[in-house]
Amino acid sequence: MKTTISRPARLALVTALLLTGGMSGAAWAMDHSAHAGHAGHAAQDPHAGHAAHAAASTAVRRSEATLEPAAVNMLSQDGQRLDFAKLLDDGRPVVLNFIYTSCTAICPVTSQVFRETRELLGRDRNAVRMVSVSIDPDHDTPKRLAAYAQRFGQAGTWTFLTGSQADSVAIQKSFKAYQGDKMNHLPVTFLRAAPGKPWVRLDGFASPNALAAEVQAMLAARPAAARRTATTVARAQP
Numbered sequence: 001m002k003t004t005i006s007r008p009a010r011l012a013l014v015t016a017l018l019l020t021g022g023m024s025g026a027a028w029a030m031d032h033s034a035h036a037g038h039a040g041h042a043a044q045d046p047h048a049g050h051a052a053h054a055a056a057s058t059a060v061r062r063s064e065a066t067l068e069p070a071a072v073n074m075l076s077q078d079g080q081r082l083d084f085a086k087l088l089d090d091g092r093p094v095v096l097n098f099i100y101t102s103c104t105a106i107c108p109v110t111s112q113v114f115r116e117t118r119e120l121l122g123r124d125r126n127a128v129r130m131v132s133v134s135i136d137p138d139h140d141t142p143k144r145l146a147a148y149a150q151r152f153g154q155a156g157t158w159t160f161l162t163g164s165q166a167d168s169v170a171i172q173k174s175f176k177a178y179q180g181d182k183m184n185h186l187p188v189t190f191l192r193a194a195p196g197k198p199w200v201r202l203d204g205f206a207s208p209n210a211l212a213a214e215v216q217a218m219l220a221a222r223p224a225a226a227r228r229t230a231t232t233v234a235r236a237q238p
């Protein structure tokens with residue numbers, strides 16, 4: 001399961017697929033084209049299908065939105081009860097996604113991307129708050145989340161959250177990411193530089209390079225005082 005930092009980032013997604021296992025290239029392609037709605041094209045012309053798949057793999061749609069994260073209490077992978085809004089407002093830029101631990105298609109990839117993003121960030125990884133919210137909280141107990149966190153490296157400032165079904169849905173809705181059924185979920189990542197700033201929404205499979213670049217830009221844009229504070233916080237809570 002161990003990846004090296006020096007591994008070329010362009011291999012990151014391939015690495016993710018190999019490491020997370022259980023998915024052949026064909027299954028991946030099928031899953032992908034189904035999500036992107038290109039299955040029909042493939043039936044008419046296999047080459048068009050391939051092209052569509054390649055485009056779907058790399059196309060990430062970036063947008064910005066002002067969101068009001070749900071005011072709910074959640075449980076971390078350590079069983080700690082956390083105020084969701086306070087966690088997001090801890091002074092660090094935030095990178096957030098939605099996962100469930102029994103997912104075999106999208107979440108193993110996006111979780112591996114988060115892990116590789118942390119590796120790319122190096123020491124800056126502790127200046128960022130990463131949050132993965134379970135969309136299957138009844139199944140995803142803190143214990144299961146802890147095992148999942150372990151699978152994707154030391155959690156550090158990457159917090160996994162579960163709670164009641166209602167609170168998980170409230171969070172998903174507050175991010176306009178509620179798909180109704182966990183089986184319908186799509187890859188989407190949210191980033192925010194600081195409280196009160198707009199959220200950046202990335203629809204699609206963002207690469208570790210792209211996420212690390214977004215985070216670095218957010219870290220660089222902060223006033224020097226905020227950078228010092230975040231470093232102090234990062235040292236105090238590794």
Ligand SMILES: [Cu+2]
Nearest residue numbers: 100103106107
């Ligand atoms: Cu998933």
